Amino acid sequence: MIPLSWYLxxxxxxxxxxxxxxxxxxxxxxILMGIELMLNAANINLVAFWRYVDSDSIAGQAFAIIVFxxxxxxxxxxxxxVISVYRLRKTVAADEIDMLKW
Amino acid sequence: xxxxxxIFLATAAMILFSAWMVVTRRNLVHAALYLVLTLFGVAxxxxxxxxxxxxVVQVLIYIGAIAILMIFAIMLTRRVASDDTVVANHNAGWAxxxxxxxxxxxxxxxxxxxxxTTFASPLTRPGVPSNELGQEIVAELGQSLVDxxxxxxxxxxxSVLLLAALIGAIVVAWQKDK
Amino acid sequence: xxxxxxxxxxxxxxxxxxxxxxxxxxxxxxxxxxxxGVVTVATFGLLLVILLTWxxxxxxxxxxxxxxxxxxxxxxxxxxxxxxxxxxTKEDITPSGADKIAFNIAPILGVVSVLLIWAVIPFxxxxxxxxxxxxxxxIAAVGSFGVISILMAxxxxxxxxxxxxxxxxxxxxxxxEVPLFLTLLVPVLLGRTMxxxxxxxxxxxxxxxxxxxxxxIFFISSLAxxxxxxxxxxxxxxxxxxxxxxxxxxxxxxxxxAGEFLHAFTIAVLTAILFFGGWQGPGAAEFPLLGLIxxxxxxxxFYFLVIWIRTTLPRVRIDHMLAFNWxxxxxLSLVLLMVTALLEKAFEAxxxxxxVLFGANLLVLIITVQILRIVSKRQQRELKTFxxxxxxxxxxxxxxxx
Numbered sequence: 070m071i072p073l074s075w076y077l078x079x080x081x082x083x084x085x086x087x088x089x090x091x092x093x094x095x096x097x098x099x100i101l102m103g104i105e106l107m108l109n110a111a112n113i114n115l116v117a118f119w120r121y122v123d124s125d126s127i128a129g130q131a132f133a134i135i136v137f138x139x140x141x142x143x144x145x146x147x148x149x150x151v152i153s154v155y156r157l158r159k160t161v162a163a164d165e166i167d168m169l170k171w
Numbered sequence: 172x173x174x175x176x177x178i179f180l181a182t183a184a185m186i187l188f189s190a191w192m193v194v195t196r197r198n199l200v201h202a203a204l205y206l207v208l209t210l211f212g213v214a215x216x217x218x219x220x221x222x223x224x225x226x227v228v229q230v231l232i233y234i235g236a237i238a239i240l241m242i243f244a245i246m247l248t249r250r251v252a253s254d255d256t257v258v259a260n261h262n263a264g265w266a267x268x269x270x271x272x273x274x275x276x277x278x279x280x281x282x283x284x285x286x287x288t289t290f291a292s293p294l295t296r297p298g299v300p301s302n303e304l305g306q307e308i309v310a311e312l313g314q315s316l317v318d319x320x321x322x323x324x325x326x327x328x329x330s331v332l333l334l335a336a337l338i339g340a341i342v343v344a345w346q347k348d349k
Numbered sequence: 350x351x352x353x354x355x356x357x358x359x360x361x362x363x364x365x366x367x368x369x370x371x372x373x374x375x376x377x378x379x380x381x382x383x384x385x386g387v388v389t390v391a392t393f394g395l396l397l398v399i400l401l402t403w404x405x406x407x408x409x410x411x412x413x414x415x416x417x418x419x420x421x422x423x424x425x426x427x428x429x430x431x432x433x434x435x436x437x438t439k440e441d442i443t444p445s446g447a448d449k450i451a452f453n454i455a456p457i458l459g460v461v462s463v464l465l466i467w468a469v470i471p472f473x474x475x476x477x478x479x480x481x482x483x484x485x486x487x488i489a490a491v492g493s494f495g496v497i498s499i500l501m502a503x504x505x506x507x508x509x510x511x512x513x514x515x516x517x518x519x520x521x522x523x524x525x526e527v528p529l530f531l532t533l534l535v536p537v538l539l540g541r542t543m544x545x546x547x548x549x550x551x552x553x554x555x556x557x558x559x560x561x562x563x564x565x566i567f568f569i570s571s572l573a574x575x576x577x578x579x580x581x582x583x584x585x586x587x588x589x590x591x592x593x594x595x596x597x598x599x600x601x602x603x604x605x606x607a608g609e610f611l612h613a614f615t616i617a618v619l620t621a622i623l624f625f626g627g628w629q630g631p632g633a634a635e636f637p638l639l640g641l642i643x644x645x646x647x648x649x650x651f652y653f654l655v656i657w658i659r660t661t662l663p664r665v666r667i668d669h670m671l672a673f674n675w676x677x678x679x680x681l682s683l684v685l686l687m688v689t690a691l692l693e694k695a696f697e698a699x700x701x702x703x704x705v706l707f708g709a710n711l712l713v714l715i716i717t718v719q720i721l722r723i724v725s726k727r728q729q730r731e732l733k734t735f736x737x738x739x740x741x742x743x744x745x746x747x748x749x750x751x
Contacts, residue, residue, distance in 0.1 A: 120294075141333065151252070152244060
């Protein structure tokens with residue numbers, strides 16, 4: 070039998086790795102990948118809590134479905150932005166896209 | 172150790188290793204392929220948690236759509252994406268510290284929770300035999316997403332969000348002719 | 350029948366004895382049994398490929414007025430084995446500049462993505478790899494590993510033709526997944542279950558009678574999914590040499606081919622299961638072996654159809670292919686899904702259910718044909734007033750000298 074703590078610790082680790090990726094990656098697509106890791110960590114938690122604490126209702130699974138939809142929308146718009154920026158500036162490094170700073 | 176525990180530990184090791192590769196690999200296509208491995212590992216975890224529908228949807232949406240879209244974007248911006256520039260920006264040290272801090276505080280806070288090491292009780296639904304349980308849960312999930320007393324509003328908002336993302340992505344990436 | 354029962358019993362006893370001798374804990378026994386099941390289904394699938402290549406080459410040869418393989422063994426049956434020996438002894442080439450790991454994993458992933466489908470296929474009323482409650486969705490999901498394998502192969506080969514082929518195939522596969530998934534939902538609606546065996550059991554009347562158009566769309570978009578003529582742009586020899594597997598040779602190439610042949614047969618099996626009753630037939634519920642025979646008889650009819658289409662039709666142009674999908678198949682399958690859902694709910698458990706659904710499909714077909722006729726007439730009118738097409742004119746002399 071697997072205790073709930075294993076899932077929670079794994080999700081916390083995955084979330085932290087994703088956080089590190091988001092904060093440290095230079096490439097915009099790399100940052101998006103980090104966000105995906107964090108969303109996945111959240112989903113592991115949602116489903117684990119559903120199974121261990123609240124398996125009589127269906128809330129955890131329904132929330133996870135909404136997270137899927139949000140992730141898909143976020144990636145579609147994010148990648149469209151990356152490609153658009155690449156066309157204009159010929160770069161995808163996030164710290165070189167600083168036109169709005171002025 | 173039971174078989175389930177061994178499967179869990181192997182999957183967890185795979186997830187964490189490939190997630191680490193995703194954030195540190197210099198070559199972004201490799202990073203994306205490791206991302207696929209991570210997402211697959213999460214799908215395996217969903218199977219272990221008896222959420223088969225979510226496991227299959229995870230593979231369908233994350234691997235079938237999101238990861239492929241990412242690989243496409245990397246290849247379209249390939250001249251700059253796969254060269255040997257520095258992976259990490261100057262924040263990397265702070266980012267690492269913050270990540271460790273978040274992890275340790277999460278574990279400490281959750282460790283104080285009384286149900287931290289609880290075990291799962293068998294999944295049951297009144298009046299449903301065990302071989303039809305999975306079917307029943309999928310049906311329940313579907314019903315709850317269109318039930319006014321449950322999650323119809325988040326569901327509709329998600330659909331509006333997806334439509335907006337669809338239109339937004341087309342508008343942003345549209346290349347005007349000449 | 351008795352001999353099969355005895356064989357099964359003997360095998361079950363053998364496995365029980367071996368497991369007893371190993372003295373594992375109970376849950377590890379389950380893991381070992383599942384692994385045996387996986388190996389059995391996968392081996393069956395891969396052995397089938399040997400037969401499939403022979404059938405395909407024989408039938409294609411007949412269509413082209415040739416004999417086909419007829420040297421090795423009776424009727425050339427051993428040809429596939431001879432080919433295999435040749436491919437194994439060939440040099441295993443990894444091109445310079447290739448990404449070694451991705452290059453070597455890609456063909457394996459390609460075969461695995463097809464073999465995974467076989468896990469949920471019910472061969473008869475009691476014989477199936479596993480029964481999962483979201484089987485139809487599972488079939489749709491494992492296809493994405495095939496897409497990933499194509500992208501990996503194209504990218505890691507370090508060859509621009511390979512990459513072009515991979516881009517083309519992914520554009521094609523991802524687009525045709527849309528009508529494929531939409532029509533996959535129709536049997537789910539009609540059978541009221543997402544389990545594959547449940548769908549077969551629900552087909553007292555074959556779903557092709559209730560939903561003939563979705564069955565057709567499913568078959569067409571499956572054809573695009575396996576990338577065969579008329580949708581073989583991903584490996585159009587005259588345009589991009591061989592597509593994503595241009596750099597592969599020997600057994601790795603053979604694995605891509607094995608995956609393709611098996612996939613072609615798999616879509617035939619899926620069509621038979623989802624729309625043509627699967628193992629259902631007179632007496633199939635009592636004698637599982639009869640169900641297996643029914644399923645394979647139906648599947649081989651569709652496999653013959655796949656080969657027939659492959660050897661008869663020319664390749665379509667890439668913009669035509671995408672337009673056909675987005676402007677025709679996708680809207681039509683959306684309409685069909687909605688019509689089926691509404692009528693199925695309205696005529697639930699009604700004697701009129703079958704004629705109403707069939708009639709609705711017929712009506713949609715007539716309306717579609719009318720719309721197509723109007724559109725094609727307008728296009729022909731536009732063609733008549735077409736501007737003269739630009740011709741290659743040599744540039745003026747002074748420009749050339751400058």
